[in-house]
Amino acid sequence: MVRKYSKKTADHLNIARERIDKLFSQADEVFSENPELADRYVDLARKIAMKFKVRLKSEYKRKFCKHCYKYLRSGVNARVRTQSGKLVYSCFSCKKFSRFTLK
Ligand SMILES: [Zn+2]
DSSP, X not given: OOOOOOOOOHHHHHHHHHHHHHHHHHHHHHTTTOHHHHHHHHXXXXXXXXXXXXXXXXXXXXXXXXXXXXXXXXXXXXXXXXXXXXEEEEETTTOOEEEEEOO
């Protein structure tokens, strides 16, 4: 018996990307009122990305803490500094740093 694998077509990937886009924009909207909900959206977006093996855009990777996965907003729950050509985000909830290269 030939086993058929479920095809992950380009359509699926596009849907996944769209959902990730939507989740991050929703996270951005709700953050000021409900930061916990924003964290939840980040979590969902990450799970979709993992499931479909989609890479999160670098702009999205900067929007959450890579240690505790909380949605970050500079000046609110994170501090952003530049350090020798790199962006350094310090997360206020876990007190860890995330570094991103500047283009
Ligand atoms: Zn953190």
